[in-house]
Amino acid sequence: MLRHRSQQRALYSALATTYALTCHADRAKQARVAAMISNSEGKPPHPSTLDPLYRTLSLTKAITVWAAERLIAECRQRCGARGVFAVNRLLEYEGLAIVSNAAGGDNLLMALDAAKAMIGGIAYRAPQTELAEPKDMDLLDEQLWLGLAHSRERIMQAELAARIRRATDWDATPTEAWNDNIHGARDFVSVHGARLVLESMLAAVRRLPEEAAGALRPLCAFFAIEEIERGAAWLLCHELLAPEQVMAVPEQLNALCDQITPHVEVLLEAFGIPEDVLGVPISAGDHSMIVAADDAAGVPGQHIEQEPGAVAVRIP
Ligand SMILES: Cc1cc2nc3c(=O)[nH]c(=O)nc-3n(C[C@H](O)[C@H](O)[C@H](O)COP(=O)(O)OP(=O)(O)OC[C@H]3O[C@@H](n4cnc5c(N)ncnc54)[C@H](O)[C@@H]3O)c2cc1C
Numbered sequence: 001m002l003r004h005r006s007q008q009r010a011l012y013s014a015l016a017t018t019y020a021l022t023c024h025a026d027r028a029k030q031a032r033v034a035a036m037i038s039n040s041e042g043k044p045p046h047p048s049t050l051d052p053l054y055r056t057l058s059l060t061k062a063i064t065v066w067a068a069e070r071l072i073a074e075c076r077q078r079c080g081a082r083g084v085f086a087v088n089r090l091l092e093y094e095g096l097a098i099v100s101n102a103a104g105g106d107n108l109l110m111a112l113d114a115a116k117a118m119i120g121g122i123a124y125r126a127p128q129t130e131l132a133e134p135k136d137m138d139l140l141d142e143q144l145w146l147g148l149a150h151s152r153e154r155i156m157q158a159e160l161a162a163r164i165r166r167a168t169d170w171d172a173t174p175t176e177a178w179n180d181n182i183h184g185a186r187d188f189v190s191v192h193g194a195r196l197v198l199e200s201m202l203a204a205v206r207r208l209p210e211e212a213a214g215a216l217r218p219l220c221a222f223f224a225i226e227e228i229e230r231g232a233a234w235l236l237c238h239e240l241l242a243p244e245q246v247m248a249v250p251e252q253l254n255a256l257c258d259q260i261t262p263h264v265e266v267l268l269e270a271f272g273i274p275e276d277v278l279g280v281p282i283s284a285g286d287h288s289m290i291v292a293a294d295d296a297a298g299v300p301g302q303h304i305e306q307e308p309g310a311v312a313v314r315i316p
Helices: 005-038 052-078 080-084 090-099 107-119 142-169 174-180 182-207 210-230 232-237 243-247 249-269
Strands: 288-290 304-306
Touching: 005 052, 005 182, 005 210, 005 249, 052 080, 052 090, 052 107, 052 182, 080 090, 107 142, 107 182, 142 174, 142 182, 142 210, 142 232, 174 182, 182 210, 210 232, 210 249, 232 243, 243 249
Parallel strands: none
Antiparallel strands: 288 304
16 A cells, blocks of 8 residues: 555655654753753743743654654554444544643633743744755755754744734734734744654754664654645745746655655664554554444444455454
8 A cells, every 4th residue: 555655745744744743842841851850840841832842842742743643543544444433442532632622721722822822932942044046956955954944943933923913003003913923823823833753853853863764854854844845835935935946846756755665664662662562453464454343323233354364453
């Protein structure tokens, strides 16, 4: 199945994002521990979006959950019928991601609080890297990824701050001015989060021995170029990318898929998740076909279709 480009693009995107977010979550947790150690009382950071560390931690929760929800749904779809059977637990994970949007603080509200503080310049300095000629740069250039991420975040913050200021200079109340720019704020905080995640992944790759870094580099490029693709309209409007660069993205992602394929097994094993923890038949063999019993929903269960070599699983 992985020979199909549609499967590759979706699943490698999920793998790249999962790696990137794992690198970022690890870095955020390390920062939290470091802050607790330096704090004489060993307490976690005070929950306030005015505190940059707390802001990063709450944003890490929001962007991780948003990505998890999207990626699990994509993985479920890529598994076809097997993906919808409860026994394979993809729906369960998807449900968990959906619930996590509200649990532990509403993700959107946490993200908007963080955006409001950053747009107001509270304990925030926009990233400063500016590229001289981004339109002449290679899509695979790490400096292009970082430069575009920095420029986009800096310009978005400045534009939003100016728009809100202009509105209140006229006759809008601060609440009205904010409300009219809430979508921009949501986009800005996503761009800020994606920049932090990219930086975390690049830092993690730099620390690895060459062999491991070699497997992760194409994945990192995949993550970065997909982020450029997502922001392509904005980047073109701001003349930070040339149309030729945007048009080259699909071919570049295909080429990266070819570089990732030989490393997929190792990249999956590196998560170190034991089979018995996964506990799902879908990962026990490619050919098992299981129809879960769900009498309550009126679905006849107990049907098992098996190809040679498949693992038989019967669900009561
Ligand atoms: C499993 C689970 C565990 C939880 N555990 C805890 C817990 O331990 N402690 C705790 O305190 N709470 C907990 N919660 C509650 C959770 O934090 C609340 O869901 C959250 O406070 C939002 O309240 P609400 O769900 O009533 O939504 P509402 O506040 O009514 O919001 C409804 C919708 O409107 C949007 N919205 C609301 N206000 C604004 C605004 N100002 N601007 C833009 N959009 C807005 C929200 O994003 C949401 O989409 C838990 C929730 C769940 C599902």
